[in-house]
Amino acid sequence: MSNTILKIRGLHASVGDKEILKGIDLEVKEGEVHAIMGPNGSGKSTLSSVLAGRDTFEVTSGSIEFNGKDIIGMTPEQRSVEGLFLGFQYPIEIPGVTNVNFMRTALNEHRKYKGLEPLNAAEFLKLMRQKMEIVEMNPSFSSRGVNVGFSGGEKKRNEIFQMAMLEPKLAILDETDSGLDVDALRIVATGVNKLKRPDTSTIVITHYQRLLDYIVPDIVHILYNGRIIHTAGKELALEVEQKGYDWLIK
Amino acid sequence: MSEQNYIYAPGSTIDGSFKCKVPMKGTRQLFIVDGKPQGSPSSLTVKYAQGERPSEALQVIGVRTSAVPGSLSFSTSYHFGQDSVGRLILCSHTFAEDSFETTENCSIVVEKGASVEVVLMQNEHNRAAHFLNMDVVVGENGSFKATFISLNGGHIENRINVKLEREGAYCELNGLYLADGTQNVSNIIKMEHLVPGCHSKQLFKGILDNNANSRFSGLIKVCPGAFKTEAYQENHNLLLTKGAVAISEPMLEIYADDVKCSHGATNGRLNEDELFYMRSRGISLKEASLLQQMAFAYSVLEKISTQELRERMMSLTEQRLRGEFSDCRKCCKNCC
Numbered sequence: 188m189s190n191t192i193l194k195i196r197g198l199h200a201s202v203g204d205k206e207i208l209k210g211i212d213l214e215v216k217e218g219e220v221h222a223i224m225g226p227n228g229s230g231k232s233t234l235s236s237v238l239a240g241r242d243t244f245e246v247t248s249g250s251i252e253f254n255g256k257d258i259i260g261m262t263p264e265q266r267s268v269e270g271l272f273l274g275f276q277y278p279i280e281i282p283g284v285t286n287v288n289f290m291r292t293a294l295n296e297h298r299k300y301k302g303l304e305p306l307n308a309a310e311f312l313k314l315m316r317q318k319m320e321i322v323e324m325n326p327s328f329s330s331r332g333v334n335v336g337f338s339g340g341e342k343k344r345n346e347i348f349q350m351a352m353l354e355p356k357l358a359i360l361d362e363t364d365s366g367l368d369v370d371a372l373r374i375v376a377t378g379v380n381k382l383k384r385p386d387t388s389t390i391v392i393t394h395y396q397r398l399l400d401y402i403v404p405d406i407v408h409i410l411y412n413g414r415i416i417h418t419a420g421k422e423l424a425l426e427v428e429q430k431g432y433d434w435l436i437k
Numbered sequence: 438m439s440e441q442n443y444i445y446a447p448g449s450t451i452d453g454s455f456k457c458k459v460p461m462k463g464t465r466q467l468f469i470v471d472g473k474p475q476g477s478p479s480s481l482t483v484k485y486a487q488g489e490r491p492s493e494a495l496q497v498i499g500v501r502t503s504a505v506p507g508s509l510s511f512s513t514s515y516h517f518g519q520d521s522v523g524r525l526i527l528c529s530h531t532f533a534e535d536s537f538e539t540t541e542n543c544s545i546v547v548e549k550g551a552s553v554e555v556v557l558m559q560n561e562h563n564r565a566a567h568f569l570n571m572d573v574v575v576g577e578n579g580s581f582k583a584t585f586i587s588l589n590g591g592h593i594e595n596r597i598n599v600k601l602e603r604e605g606a607y608c609e610l611n612g613l614y615l616a617d618g619t620q621n622v623s624n625i626i627k628m629e630h631l632v633p634g635c636h637s638k639q640l641f642k643g644i645l646d647n648n649a650n651s652r653f654s655g656l657i658k659v660c661p662g663a664f665k666t667e668a669y670q671e672n673h674n675l676l677l678t679k680g681a682v683a684i685s686e687p688m689l690e691i692y693a694d695d696v697k698c699s700h701g702a703t704n705g706r707l708n709e710d711e712l713f714y715m716r717s718r719g720i721s722l723k724e725a726s727l728l729q730q731m732a733f734a735y736s737v738l739e740k741i742s743t744q745e746l747r748e749r750m751m752s753l754t755e756q757r758l759r760g761e762f763s764d765c766r767k768c769c770k771n772c773c
């Protein structure tokens with residue numbers, strides 16, 4: 188039997204007085220791929236932000252265990268070095284901080300946590316080039332400001348590149364497919380698959396079956412109004428694609 | 438940034454004179470000790486002859502020592518003859534913990550066709566006050582570019598008056614000021630366009646922590662008849678705390694037609710979205726905030742043309758923002 192990597196129990200989260208997550212239960216085991224689907228405004232991005240530790244959202248009750256540890260009190264950076272990765276629905280631009288500098292700082296924090304020496308400049312650049320190839324990213328992007336002037340597709344590739352650098356145990360990909368043309372979608376999805384190992388898990392948040400043609404989920408959940416209202420196998424995604432969500436909501 | 442009070446130690450003493458242990462290559466150094474230029478009884482006068490283009494930069498290092506505490510003033514004058522090219526590095530340091538007040542009156546003349554770049558670095562202790570009065574006159578097709586870096590000091594007041602006197606004169610002033618504790622930094626600029634066809638740019642940026650405060654007061658004056666003037670000014674401040682205050686006073690006085698002038702000022706805080714994004718990749722809050730501050734400072738520091746000097750200023754800025762300045766007590770190897 189494989190280990191549980193993520194265990195969410197009765198999770199409630201709010202912004203101010205507004206409750207957005209209204210009791211989420213979710214369990215992800217090592218090696219599994221889960222898809223979370225649901226109409227806009229259901230709370231999918233909120234769930235991923237809460238998992239990554241964004242303090243805009245207050246967890247009012249429930250528990251989150253990641254890799255056997257309660258992570259609710261952890262900072263975002265602690266969660267990251269523990270092996271949790273969030274691919275942002277809307278990646279942030281950071282003018283003046285180059286991709287190289289950003290990733291070198293991040294990777295070295297991960298290495299420090301693992302008790303490893305920082306990589307020197309040459310080793311780092313070599314690794315960076317290798318990982319950029321996975322998402323067919325132009326090496327010239329490394330010296331540019333993080334996501335600055337990147338197209339929608341380039342930003343999403345950059346997310347997967349970062350994932351490749353940090354090798355997380357659990358990757359949560361929030362609408363990584365939205366706004367991508369067919370080619371970009373293929374590159375991103377192939378990248379995710381190349382990075383998949385038997386002991387790592389993925390949560391794919393998406394509206395579309397087309398991504399799930401590449402990244403085939405073991406389990407599909409429907410999130411609606413802050414709750415998971417339905418869970419089934421991969422055939423559910425196809426059903427939702429054809430019939431919409433109404434039949435599940437009623 | 439963290440509040441600190443540090444003092445630069447002199448590198449070594451040769452015949453009672455100061456010498457930097459690790460001078461930058463390609464620079465000639467000259468010290469002004471307690472207001473007296475070494476080897477000269479009177480005030481400092483530097484002349485670049487017509488067409489002179491030395492490969493070396495001249496570094497003038499003003500230091501205050503415990504021998505003369507309290508207040509003093511001195512004058513310096515730099516004259517760049519026609520078509521000369523010069524680079525100046527002007528530094529001021531305090532070598533003791535006494536309370537110092539230094540007034541420096543600096544006059545710079547840039548003759549026709551001459552091209553001058555100045556990098557000025559102020560790095561004094563928390564109870565020191567430094568008043569810089571700089572008057573610059575730029576002649577026909579002359580170019581004057583200066584970057585003012587106020588790294589540390591209790592009270593810093595830079596008054597910079599520039600007169601663009603002949604057609605085609607160019608002036609670019611860039612400034613970066615870092616202040617924490619109760620430090621305060623003022624940059625008071627007067628940019629006068631006296632004749633047609635001159636061009637000026639100003640970019641001043643500040644990072645303020647704790648209860649520090651800053652003032653940027655920038656006047657662009659376009660005199661009657663100075664048509665085809667281009668003059669731009671920007672002042673941006675990054676406030677790290679609620680207690681930090683930045684005052685920005687842009688002023689335009691335009692008495693001529695057909696001119697292009699603009700000014701902009703912003704006061705901002707660290708960007709939460711950027712911080713979260715960096716932290717979600719494992720970068721600590723402290724490092725993430727430092728990366729943002731360095732990115733903010735970068736647009737000023739990148740204006741320094743000489744690579745080695747630019748890199749030194751970047752590393753000094755980073756050390757300052759990291760609160761690692763006390764290391765410099767042992768050695769001045771990181772000072773310019």
Ligand SMILES: Nc1ncnc2c1ncn2[C@@H]1O[C@H](COP(=O)(O)OP(=O)(O)O)[C@@H](O)[C@H]1O
Nearest residue numbers: 202205207226227228229230231232233234243
């Ligand atoms: N920072 C916030 N402040 C207030 N409301 C928010 C905030 N973030 C999300 N919401 C609200 O929470 C709900 C869920 O949003 P979100 O998690 O982005 O949904 P999804 O990703 O499923 O489209 C929406 O009603 C949205 O308006």
Ligand SMILES: [Mg+2]
Nearest residue numbers: 231232276362
């Ligand atoms: Mg969303």
